Amino acid sequence: xxxxxxxxxxxxxxxxxxxxxxxxxxxxxxxxxxxxxxxxxxxxxxxxxxxxxxxxxxxxxxxxxxxxxxxxxxxxxxxxxxxxxxxxxxxxxxxxxxxxxxxxxxxxxxxxxxxxxxxxxxxxxxxxxxxxxxxxxxxxxxxxxxxxxxxxxxxxxxxxxxxxxxxxxxxxxxxxxxxxxxxxxxxxxxxxxxxxxxxxxxxxxxxxxxxxxxxxxxxxxxxxxxxxxxxxxxxxxxxxxxxxxxxxxxxxxxxxxxxxxxxxxxxxxxxxxxxxxxxxxxxxxxxxxxxxxxxxxxxxxxxxxxxxxxxxxxxxxxxxxxxxxxxxxxxxxxxxxxxxxxxxxxxxxxxxxxxxxxxxxxxxxxxxxxxxxxxxxxxxxxxxxxxxxxxxxxxxxxxxxxxxxxxxxxxxxxxxxxxxxxxxxxxxxxxxxxxxxxxxxxxxxxxxxxxxxxxxxxxxxxxxxxxxxxxxxxxxxxxxxxxxxxxxxxxxxxxxxxxxxxxxxxxxxxxxxxxxxxxxxxxxxxxxxxxxxxxxxxxxxxxxxxxxxxxxxxxxxxxxxxxxxxxxxxxxxxxxxxxxxxxxxxxxxxxxxxxxxxxxxxxxxxxxxxxxxxxxxxxxxxxxxxxxxxxxxxxxxxxxxxxxxxxxxxxxxxxxxxxxxxxxxxxxxxxxxxxxxxxxxxxxxxxxxxxxxxxxxxxxxxxxxxxxxxxxxxxxxxxxxxxxxxxxxxxxxxxxxxxxxxxxxxxxxxxxxx
Numbered sequence: 001x002x003x004x005x006x007x008x009x010x011x012x013x014x015x016x017x018x019x020x021x022x023x024x025x026x027x028x029x030x031x032x033x034x035x036x037x038x039x040x041x042x043x044x045x046x047x048x049x050x051x052x053x054x055x056x057x058x059x060x061x062x063x064x065x066x067x068x069x070x071x072x073x074x075x076x077x078x079x080x081x082x083x084x085x086x087x088x089x090x091x092x093x094x095x096x097x098x099x100x101x102x103x104x105x106x107x108x109x110x111x112x113x114x115x116x117x118x119x120x121x122x123x124x125x126x127x128x129x130x131x132x133x134x135x136x137x138x139x140x141x142x143x144x145x146x147x148x149x150x151x152x153x154x155x156x157x158x159x160x161x162x163x164x165x166x167x168x169x170x171x172x173x174x175x176x177x178x179x180x181x182x183x184x185x186x187x188x189x190x191x192x193x194x195x196x197x198x199x200x201x202x203x204x205x206x207x208x209x210x211x212x213x214x215x216x217x218x219x220x221x222x223x224x225x226x227x228x229x230x231x232x233x234x235x236x237x238x239x240x241x242x243x244x245x246x247x248x249x250x251x252x253x254x255x256x257x258x259x260x261x262x263x264x265x266x267x268x269x270x271x272x273x274x275x276x277x278x279x280x281x282x283x284x285x286x287x288x289x290x291x292x293x294x295x296x297x298x299x300x301x302x303x304x305x306x307x308x309x310x311x312x313x314x315x316x317x318x319x320x321x322x323x324x325x326x327x328x329x330x331x332x333x334x335x336x337x338x339x340x341x342x343x344x345x346x347x348x349x350x351x352x353x354x355x356x357x358x359x360x361x362x363x364x365x366x367x368x369x370x371x372x373x374x375x376x377x378x379x380x381x382x383x384x385x386x387x388x389x390x391x392x393x394x395x396x397x398x399x400x401x402x403x404x405x406x407x408x409x410x411x412x413x414x415x416x417x418x419x420x421x422x423x424x425x426x427x428x429x430x431x432x433x434x435x436x437x438x439x440x441x442x443x444x445x446x447x448x449x450x451x452x453x454x455x456x457x458x459x460x461x462x463x464x465x466x467x468x469x470x471x472x473x474x475x476x477x478x479x480x481x482x483x484x485x486x487x488x489x490x491x492x493x494x495x496x497x498x499x500x501x502x503x504x505x506x507x508x509x510x511x512x513x514x515x516x517x518x519x520x521x522x523x524x525x526x527x528x529x530x531x532x533x534x535x536x537x538x539x540x541x542x543x544x545x546x547x548x549x550x551x552x553x554x555x556x557x558x559x560x561x562x563x564x565x566x567x568x569x570x571x572x573x574x575x576x577x578x579x580x581x582x583x584x585x586x587x588x589x590x591x592x593x594x595x596x597x598x599x600x601x602x603x604x605x606x607x608x609x610x611x612x613x614x615x616x617x618x619x620x621x622x623x624x625x626x627x628x629x630x631x632x633x634x635x636x637x638x639x640x641x642x643x644x645x646x647x648x649x650x651x652x653x654x655x656x657x658x659x660x661x662x663x664x665x666x667x668x669x670x671x672x673x674x675x676x677x678x679x680x681x682x683x684x685x686x687x688x689x690x691x692x693x694x695x696x697x698x699x700x701x702x703x704x705x706x707x708x709x710x711x712x713x714x715x716x717x718x719x720x721x722x723x724x725x726x727x728x729x730x731x732x733x734x735x736x737x738x739x740x741x742x743x744x745x746x747x748x749x750x751x752x753x754x
Contacts (some may be wrong), residue, residue: 009165024173026089027180032218033081033109037211038074041087050074051094052087055096059088059098072209079109081111097534105182110234115397115495117430117507118234122391124155126368127171131368132388135407143405152183154364155314156190156275165191165205190275199227201247221261228254230261236395241274248294262306270308275461277313277364282374284316287332297329309355314366318374319389319404320381321413335379338656346416352416365391382500383413389433396507398424408632410522418445423504425494430507435515436680437484443477444494453497462480462508469499487511519580520672525551529575530565534619540602540653557665570661573619576654576668586645589637594630596667597655598623606644608637623657630667
C-alpha cells in the first residue's frame with residue numbers, strides 16, 4: 001500500500017533533472033505477466049509519470065497519475081509476458097525519442113503455468129545496514145553474475161530496529177537500490193516492522209513501503225488485505241502468510257483464506273513463507289515462542305495437506321535446512337516418524353528429494369545480516385550453519401534447487417526437489433550457458449523403477465533433434481561433448497526406450513563462443529606442502545611431487561577448516577598448487593582468495609597477486625602484516641600486457657605466509673573465474689559464415705536472447721573443450737552444475753561426442 005503524502009492540485013511540468021531527487025530510487029511491485037508497478041519516493045514533489053518501452057532508446061508509452069507528488073506508484077498494464085521493458089521516471093513527457101538507461105528495466109512474469117527456468121533470492125533478517133548485510137548482498141551478486149534472480153523474497157525483519165521510515169530508507173532501499181530497480185520484491189512482515197506498523201489498519205512504514213495484491217490480481221484467491229497474500233510466477237504459486245500480528249487461531253480469517261487459496265491453485269510448485277519458521281534451534285527456539293508454535297500446529301497441517309513443497313522462514317538468525325518431512329506438528333517437536341526421506345537431498349549425494357510424495361522441505365533463512373547464533377541442532381534439520389548468508393532458489397520445470405550462499409561467497413549447502421512423476425531432466429539447466437564444444441553433464445531422474453534404458457537426444461533450435469546416444473543405462477548421468485556451434489535455444493531430451501511416452505526435456509539453454517567459467521571454485525582440492533620444506537622456486541610447475549591433497553579451506557586454528565594442516569611448529573611459508581586445463585583463449589581472469597596472513601599467487605610462473613609479503617617471498621621470510629581471520633580479496637587480472645594463460649595445462653601456485661612464529665591460525669582458499677573464447681564451426685545453413693560467432697553471456701546478467709535459431713548439424717558436430725581439472729561451467733539458472741561434476745557422479749558417467 002503506497003500512501004501519497006503530498007499531492008498538488010496544479011499539474012506542473014517536471015524536468016528530467018528532478019528524477020535524480022529521489023529519497024527512494026525506483027523499485028518494482030505487484031509483478032504479473034501483464035503488468036508492473038514502478039514505485040519511488042522523491043525528496044520534493046515531482047511529476048508522477050513513468051515512460052516505458054521495449055527499447056531503451058524509445059520509451060514512448062506513459063503510466064502514472066501525472067500529478068505532482070512525493071510518493072509515486074505507477075501501474076503499468078497491457079504488457080506482454082516474459083518481455084523486457086525499459087523505463088524512466090519523473091519525466092515531463094514521453095515520446096518515441098525518450099531514452100532510458102541500462103539500469104532501469106524490468107521483465108514481466110512468464111505466463112502462469114510456464115515451465116521455463118526462473119531464480120529466486122531468499123533473504124531474512126537483513127536490515128542492519130552494516131557490513132554483514134552488504135557482504136551477504138555482494139556474495140549473492142557474485143554468485144549469480146551469469147544470471148540474476150527474477151524475484152526477491154524477503155522473510156521479514158527488513159529494517160532494524162523498529163521498522164521506521166528512516167530505517168527502511170537506510171537499511172533496505174539504500175542497501176538494495178540497484179537490485180530493486182529491476183527485481184520485484186515480495187515481503188512478509190517481521191516482528192521488528194510490527195513495532196511501527198499495524199496489520200489491523202494496514203498503516204505504518206511497512207505498509208507505506210510496499211504495494212501488495214489484495215484482490216488476487218497476481219494469482220491466487222483475493223485475501224482482502226496486504227497482511228497476507230499470494231501470487232503466481234511461472235509454474236509456481238507463492239503463499240505469503242503473516243505470523244506476527246494477525247490471528248493464528250484455527251478457523252481464523254488468514255487460515256480460512258489459506259484453505260481457499262491452496263484449493264484453487266493448480267500450479268506445479270507451491271512455496272509458502274512467513275517470518276517465524278515452524279522448526280528452528282537458532283537465536284530462537286520454535287518449541288518456546290508462541291508464533292512458531294502456532295504456525296507449526298495450525299498452519300502446517302493445512303500447508304502439508306495441500307502438498308506445499310517448500311516452507312521458508314526467518315526470525316531465527318541462522319541457516320537451517322530440513323530433511324523431507326511431514327506431520328511434525330507436536331510441541332516439543334520430535335522427528336521420529338516424521339522424516340519422509342532421511343537422505344541429503346543432493347544430486348551429488350543420496351539423490352534429490354521426491355517432492356509431491358508426501359513431504360515438505362523447511363528452510364530457516366534468518367541469516368541475511370543480523371548477528372547469527374544458536375545451537376543449530378534441531379532434529380528436523382539435515383544441515384545447519386551459524387553464519388550470515390542468503391539462499392538462491394532455481395526452479396526449472398519439474399526440478400527445484402536451493403543453495404545456501406555464505407557471506408564470503410561459499411556455497412555451503414544445496415538441495416534439490418523433483419516432482420515425483422515421470423522423467424525429469426535436471427541438467428543442463430534451462431537458462432544456463434555453456435561453451436560450445438565443452439563437456440556438459442546431462443542428469444535426469446525417473447520415478448518409474450521399470451525404466452532401465454534411455455535414449456538421449458539434443459537439439460540446437462528446440463525443434464529438430466539429433467541422437468546423442470541411442471541407448472544407455474538409466475543411471476541418471478551422462479557426459480555430453482556439445483557441438484562446436486553457437487545456439488540460443490539448445491535442449492536435451494531423455495526418453496525411456498521401452499516406453500516412449502516417458503520422456504523429459506530440459507529448458508532451453510545456450511551454447512556460446514565466449515563465457516565466464518569458474519575453473520576453480522571455492523572449496524576445491526589443492527596439493528599442499530606444510531612440512532617445513534623450503535621449496536625454493538622449483539615447485540610451481542608441479543615438480544617435486546606428489547604432494548598431499550585436500551579440499552579448501554586448508555589451514556588450522558579457526559575451526560572452519562576442511563583440511564587441517566600441521567600447526568606446530570609454525571612454518572613461515574605454506575605451499576599450495578594445482579593444475580587446470582584450458583582449451584581456448586583466456587580473455588579475462590578474476591581471482592578471489594581467502595588467506596591469513598600474507599599471500600602470493602603465480603600462474604605458470606608469473607606472479608599475478610600479492611598481499612602483505614613486502615619483506616620478500618623466500619621461505620624463511622614472514623608476512624609484513626596481519627589480516628583479519630579468513631580475509632578475502634578479489635582482483636581482476638590485467639591480461640593486456642602479459643597473459644600468463646596458455647592453451648592446455650596451466651599451473652596455479654600459491655604461498656601463504658604467517659606474520660610470525662607465534663601465529664595462531666592459517667587459512668587458504670582460492671577461486672578463479674576465466675573468460676574463455678573458443679572457435680566455433682560455421683552454420684551450414686548460412687553459406688559457411690557463422691553470424692553468431694561473437695555471441696556470449698550477457699553482461700547485464702540476463703540470459704542470452706539474440707533471437708538466433710541454429711538447426712542441428714548433420715553429424716551433431718564434435719570437438720571437446722576441457723576447462724579445469726574438475727570444471728564448473730558458471731550456471732545461469734536452476735542447478736548448481738558444480739555439484740554434478742563431483743567425483744561421485746562423474747565416476748559413473750559415460751562420454752559421448754555428438
